[in-house]
Amino acid sequence: MKHDGRFGRYGGCYVPEILVPALEQLEAAFLEAEEDPQFGAELQELLATYAGRPTPLTRCRNLAAGTPARIYLKREDLLHGGAHKTNQVLAQGLLAKRMGKRRLIAETGAGQHGVATALAGALFGLETEIYMGADDVERQQLNVFRMELMGARVIPVTGGGRTLKDAVNEALRDWTASFPETHYLLGTAAGPHPFPTMVRQFQRVIGREARAQTLEVEGRLPDSVVACVGGGSNAIGMFSDFVPDEDVALIGVEAAGKGLNGHEHGATILRGSHGILHGTETLVLQDSDGQVADSWSISAGLDYPAVGPEHAHLKETGRASYVGVEDGDALAAFQALAQTEGIIPAFESAHALAHALELAEAATEETVIVVNLSGRGDKDMAQAVKLLKGAEA
């Protein structure tokens, strides 16, 4: 390895020795691609003409009315595929082609990253297999069908808790035997080096655009930048270009689920402890022996018991702060954005929005808040019907 993949004391590369050659090859290909103008140009073209970048920065006209805050939404929900995930699956897909791989594997929770990987597989002509917890396969038939429609095969994972973390385990096991012809298209800025760095670099286009767009419309930088954090890819992509701007507050929003005092949440940074999971040293929800706990959130994308190591580091250095938003508040923000702006956000993004609303309501003077609207809410409709109509009944 050229780099140790550390963010302070977090990060690193904790995988079985036999998998190290795969990560070395990936690191080498990534570093080479970063320097290669042809790779950059091809990715740029795909992002522009296939995915629809740049995405707009939308000022909310009504949402924060009556407060001194101006809330802007970075519209990753308008990206092809419906979420920020497309940015990095296109980049990793290109990288897989460059390494001469013929097959992609990926993990997925509710299916969003699986769908994104399936589109990359179709676009680049790579055989694609998606590991998905058996319970999630049952719950998310529509996304399973989307993946299959684009030519991917979905493999239900029956081991462990049959959810996202078990799907990651199974993908890693597959890769240990298959890496000569297979690329593991990991879905977030977590996992062993080089994934956290690579995924950040492929997602930082979000913050780069948002920073320039804010400067253009406001003539200054925002006061706060808010993004939801599960594994942490949309947040790290949003934060990275703002990190040197010390006056800009960076706020990550975790899923507080049914409350931070219980066990049903996904607030790894707020409630986790130091550990090593899925190849990286980070914060983990676990018991005192180190057995990993099940996380909980109404939003599948935030339902992960670890977090990308760079977030653990940003928290430790104090450069970013992290807060929790409970299921109910996220759901209220989800409805508020739909009703006041005609935009239906993903449940994940609704967590970030809920915190932005809190900031707006607490503001006593003019303030500019940029929220990463990381995905659209179409995928959450079935669950929203159940939660909202069920609540009325």
Place this chain on the structure above:
Amino acid sequence: MSRYEEMFLRLHQRAEGAFGGFLMLGDPDVATSAALLDALVEGGADMMEVGIAFSDPVADGPVIQAAAERALGAGVRVDDCFGLIAQFRAKHPAVPVGILTYANLLAARGRERFMTDAAAAGADSILVADVPSLEAEPYAAAARAAGLDYVMIAAPNTPEPVIRRIAELSSGYTYCVARAGVTGTRDRLALDHDQLFGLLREAGAPPPVLGFGISTPDQVGEALASGAAGVIAGSALVRLGADADGLRELVLAMKAATALPGSQEEQHGRFA
């Protein structure tokens, strides 16, 4: 001399390879697990590999994963595992015991404390499945400080610089994997180890013991003939479940296959 050194010397004098058996501690419960460990020794196992269950075992195939789930499902804690090792040590003072586990359990307990507690229980070595040579240095140092041998994994795809690091950092034995992938049984062994064993020997690494995919007496013989100092069977034993008699018989048959033909003795002598 460490228990591993004594064992390799003893086996060398008898012209035998080492047979190691792997079981998951606390599978299916603490009491049964203690009886199964005894059955391994009664069957003739020379060394023990014991797993301390982790909720997310990425290096393990379905059989060992299921064993870990059974142990955790029975409420087995890390302290119970150290208790089982201590109990085993009291009954079988000469049999080396190696722990196989995952980094997060060390992180939770504190790396140094985990090593110290393992040594106090009577363990001889530790192998952390998700700590590659890149990250191994502090683990090896902590093991050494606690008086444990630090065991590392080598595979046919392991490059030479890593082999040199293994020689530098590890002791006891070298856990060689028969193939890429996770733990599990295989019908056929792909033995392309001659070169790996040669590199390990040149680098001065600890004796190579071949694991992953050893499930029949024939495979034991093949592995030793290819130059391994010993073998470890895991999934083949674990899938027998709580059948202590079956376990004893299989170990007996596999151990019988560790007798070395005369022509191999010299080769093994170099590892002894």
